[in-house]
Amino acid sequence: MDLITVREVRTPTTRAELRFGPGELPLGGGTWLYSEPQPGLTGLVDLTTLGWAPLEVVGDVLSIAATCTLAELTRLPAEPGWAAHPLVRQCAESLLASFKIWNTATVGGNVATSLPAGAMTSLLSTLDAVAVVWTPDGGERREPVVELVTGVRENTLRHGEVLRSLEVPLGSLRSRTGFRRVALSPLGRSGTLVTSRTAPDGEWVLTVTAGTTRPEQLRFDEVPGERALADALARVDTWYDDPHGAPDWRRHVSALFAHELRAEALSPAPTPPARPFVHRPGPARSAGTPTRGGTA
Ligand SMILES: Cc1cc2nc3c(=O)[nH]c(=O)nc-3n(C[C@H](O)[C@H](O)[C@H](O)COP(=O)(O)OP(=O)(O)OC[C@H]3O[C@@H](n4cnc5c(N)ncnc54)[C@H](O)[C@@H]3O)c2cc1C
Known part of the structure; x- marks a missing residue:
């Protein structure tokens, strides 16, 4: 849908350029913003141009950038011992969406939209994730996702605040x-x-x-x-x-x-499946030979 009141879409590349006038909002994937009229909206500030790495393990947390798309999140590799890994896809697939939404909607946008059926809110609340929020004064605050979403389309984010990332403890x-x-x-x-x-x-x-x-x-x-x-x-x-x-x-x-x-x-925890044996072709085989999976 055309947002006919929007006069400017800004594309910051640094935090210093990240500021919001009255009537301006952060733009994640835009799948909600462009899906219905936005009365009073005069400008958008595109967060995707800030170039945040979608997924990073930093110390004892998995840091998910607010701009990480649902598709990128589902490609999170499963590390040994991450028993909760299947929950990522289970929640992502709970958001009923076409491939266009899947590849565009962001994790931060889902939490900030704060719909009850916000599947990223479900995932991150379950995993005790903490939202890292950038405040307009250049500082930041942290709040558990389970407390940040307070009602239907309601949350604790104030005008000018931006979800920077969602930190999932590796223990979760x-x-x-x-x-x-x-x-x-x-x-x-x-x-x-x-x-x-x-x-x-x-x-x-x-x-x-x-x-x-x-x-x-x-x-x-x-x-x-x-x-x-x-x-x-x-x-x-x-x-x-x-x-x-x-x-x-x-x-x-x-x-x-x-x-x-x-x-x-x-009940007893299911035994994790044995690691599949993947035959790696030797140098004598042509580059196009497919590898075969099997059980060890
Ligand atoms: C067909 C269809 C099906 C959908 N199904 C569902 C569903 O099942 N469940 C569901 O929850 N939603 C659903 N949605 C709504 C929407 O697509 C998702 O909530 C999506 O995850 C929003 O993410 P986005 O990045 O596109 O957000 P945007 O549209 O970019 O932004 C949404 C809101 O969040 C704000 N925002 C975005 N990023 C940030 C940030 N980093 N910090 C602060 N504020 C921010 C924006 O200013 C805006 O107010 C659906 C939409 C469509 C069109």
């Missing part, structure tokens, strides 16, 4: 995770998305998104009993009501999923 990636999602139609927006994460120290974290107006997280020192889980779920009161599901249905299926995930967490 070493956790065992579980995933359940339902939508009213096969290609529909998520009605509810429930994840679980068993941390290496035994802590059990249940996260509900899409079914609630903001991420809801229940934390237990260990996998809880049925009763303790039911009691904690009964205290959740933010069930979302929109054409993608009624609140009572969302509450019911979320609880069903939560109990399934609890049982799953109590």
